[in-house]
Amino acid sequence: xxxxxxxxxxxxxxxxxxxxxxxxxxxxxxxxxxxxxxxxxxxxxxxxxxxxxxxxxxxxxxxxxxxxxxxxxxxxxxxxxxxxxxxxxxxxxxxxxxxxxxxxxxxxxxxxxxxxxxxxxxxxxxxxxxxxxxxxxxxxxxxxxxxxxxxxxxxxxxxxxxxxx
Numbered sequence: 001x002x003x004x005x006x007x008x009x010x011x012x013x014x015x016x017x018x019x020x021x022x023x024x025x026x027x028x029x030x031x032x033x034x035x036x037x038x039x040x041x042x043x044x045x046x047x048x049x050x051x052x053x054x055x056x057x058x059x060x061x062x063x064x065x066x067x068x069x070x071x072x073x074x075x076x077x078x079x080x081x082x083x084x085x086x087x088x089x090x091x092x093x094x095x096x097x098x099x100x101x102x103x104x105x106x107x108x109x110x111x112x113x114x115x116x117x118x119x120x121x122x123x124x125x126x127x128x129x130x131x132x133x134x135x136x137x138x139x140x141x142x143x144x145x146x147x148x149x150x151x152x153x154x155x156x157x158x159x160x161x162x163x164x165x
Contacts, residue, residue, distance in 0.1 A: 002060045002086075004072035005029035005046070011132045012071060012091045017041050019139060023147070030056045067149055069142050079105050087142040091127070093134025095142070 003016055013029070020027040020043045027044045029035050032055070035046045049055045057077040064070060066085025072078055078088045078096040088096040096104060115121055 001025055001027040002064050002068060002070040003027065003029045004056060004060060004070070004074055004077060005031040005035050006033070006056060007073055007091075008071060009091055009127045011127065012135055015132065015136045015139060016071065017044060019143060020044050023143060025143070030059050032056060067146055067153075069139075069146055071139075075101075075104050087146055089135065089138045089142055091135055092124070092131040093136075093138040095138055 001016065001020065003013070005013070008029075013035075016027060017038055019025065021041055024043055027041075029037065029044065029046045031046065031048060032051050033048060035048075037044045037046055047059060049059050054077075057074060057080075060070060060072075060077065061080050061084070064081060064084065064086055067087075069087045069089070070078075070081045071089050071091065072081070073090045073092075075096075078090070079101050081088045082096050082098060082101045090096065
């Protein structure tokens with residue numbers, strides 16, 4: 001599991017830490033600076049990348065593989081990861097997939113152009129308990145899908161090996 005950690009709310013990280021511990025899933029937080037992780041989170045690690053635009057994004061894009069889970073609010077990063085075959089969730093529980101990522105990217109680009117022309121836009125509201133629950137629910141569904149897909153992949157490999165003998 002990959003976490004674009006610089007902008008991830010504390011509540012999101014806590015949900016991720018609990019899931020990683022419960023399921024023994026390797027989880028990597030990628031950030032431009034130090035990120036605190038619980039001492040008992042043995043499957044959680046932190047990667048600190050150098051400062052700069054999109055450095056953490058590039059790290060995640062380069063090292064993730066299809067079937068991984070990623071958590072990010074960065075829609076351009078989400079688009080790259082969806083295209084690569086990852087399960088992608090934002091901190092408010094929205095799932096990015098092949099069916100919605102192009103429209104989400106177009107909407108993001110539109111608002112970016114509006115803001116760059118000097119017009120003030122309302123940002124997202126404060127992170128709420130409802131957002132945390134939506135995120136936890138989406139993460140649980142993504143984890144279930146990813147685990148089921150991995151089991152299917154291993155079964156196919158096992159069957160292929162048995163046929164080759």
